[in-house]
Amino acid sequence: MSCEEYLSKITAYADGELPADQRDELEAHLRSCESCRRELAETTALKEELAMIKFSEPTDAEFERYWSHVYNRLERGIGWILFSLGAIVLLCYGGFRLVEQVITDPTIAWVVKVGVLALVFGTVILFVSLLRERLAVRKADRYSREVER
Amino acid sequence: MDEAEGALIRQCQAGDKDAFGRLVKQCAGRAIGAAYMLLGNRDDAMEASQDAFIRAWRNIRRFNGRSKFYTWYSAVLRNVCLSRLRKRRHPTGEILVEPPGEAERDDPSILAERNERTDLVRKAILRLPLKHREIIVMSHFQHMSYKEIAEALAIPIGTVMSRLHNARKALRGLLPEEIGRKTGG
Numbered sequence: 001m002s003c004e005e006y007l008s009k010i011t012a013y014a015d016g017e018l019p020a021d022q023r024d025e026l027e028a029h030l031r032s033c034e035s036c037r038r039e040l041a042e043t044t045a046l047k048e049e050l051a052m053i054k055f056s057e058p059t060d061a062e063f064e065r066y067w068s069h070v071y072n073r074l075e076r077g078i079g080w081i082l083f084s085l086g087a088i089v090l091l092c093y094g095g096f097r098l099v100e101q102v103i104t105d106p107t108i109a110w111v112v113k114v115g116v117l118a119l120v121f122g123t124v125i126l127f128v129s130l131l132r133e134r135l136a137v138r139k140a141d142r143y144s145r146e147v148e149r
Numbered sequence: 150m151d152e153a154e155g156a157l158i159r160q161c162q163a164g165d166k167d168a169f170g171r172l173v174k175q176c177a178g179r180a181i182g183a184a185y186m187l188l189g190n191r192d193d194a195m196e197a198s199q200d201a202f203i204r205a206w207r208n209i210r211r212f213n214g215r216s217k218f219y220t221w222y223s224a225v226l227r228n229v230c231l232s233r234l235r236k237r238r239h240p241t242g243e244i245l246v247e248p249p250g251e252a253e254r255d256d257p258s259i260l261a262e263r264n265e266r267t268d269l270v271r272k273a274i275l276r277l278p279l280k281h282r283e284i285i286v287m288s289h290f291q292h293m294s295y296k297e298i299a300e301a302l303a304i305p306i307g308t309v310m311s312r313l314h315n316a317r318k319a320l321r322g323l324l325p326e327e328i329g330r331k332t333g334g
Contacts, residue, residue, distance in 0.1 A: 008314040009310070010314075011310055011314040017295045017310075046317055046321060047289070049270050050270065052266065052270070053267050053290070055181065055183075055185075067173060067177075070173060070199050071170065073199070073203050074203060
């Protein structure tokens with residue numbers, strides 16, 4: 001095996017992730033190869049540099065602000081769903097009654113009736129098309145999905 | 150997952166928001182830090198980690214407890230951060246990382262300790278291509294195992310090894326000479 005093939009194994013070895021059966025083979029190679037020993041030393045040095053970056057835990061006051069923002073949004077979620085459902089039901093009902101009134105009213109000119117019908121059908125087609133596009137994007141976008149475990 | 154965390158998860162799945170608050174408290178520091186290393190901006194990191202907690206709450210019934218809560222949450226967080234980065238994408242395809250602003254410089258709450266050296270390393274990470282940056286963040290700042298990374302990225306463990314090697318090599322090349330000499334950059 002060439003040194004090039006050992007490189008990713010050296011990464012795994014430095015992380016303690018190399019399977020035991022491959023570890024012995026790599027250790028034997030390291031004993032005889034100076035450039036691979038240097039690669040291991042450099043990987044270890046980089047890990048030490050990265051380990052120097054540490055994140056602080058939020059103080060109690062910071063966490064309270066952070067959590068209250070999350071909590072308020074969790075509470076509002078159900079409110080928004082009910083609000084949207086109610087708005088959709090009322091808008092659909094109102095729209096249906098309006099169209100019904102326009103179509104059945106003999107005093108309204110047929111041009112207006114055709115215009116209202118075209119407007120309603122156009123809106124429905126646009127809504128369905130947008131909905132389909134959103135669903136297709138959501139299905140294809142691996143970043144918008146959660147991981148199920 | 151330990152017993153205490155398992156009990157908290159069961160309470161969350163029963164709709165207990167206070168139990169979820171205790172879970173969030175255990176993870177918030179790491180979550181904000183990881184988002185910060187991916188997004189390069191403190192405000193975005195705060196918002197992204199909060200968005201991810203909200204998504205995690207909405208999907209908590211899908212969490213089956215085979216991994217730790219944070220491992221599951223980190224995959225949700227990654228998705229939220231990548232969605233934000235994709236929205237920032239320049240028409241040329243380059244992903245824009247905003248340089249740290251004055252407000253961020255004055256606010257040391259995300260990093261436990263700041264000095265010139267850690268700032269140089271952090272800035273070098275932000276210059277990595279996204280594919281490399283995310284695997285560095287998962288391995289070094291979220292302390293995920295190769296198996297966990299492989300699951301989150303849907304790639305074989307062998308690819309995790311080679312991608313992490315390439316990411317570290319690229320990072321070494323971006324570090325300034327002073328640090329680079331030690332790490333081989």
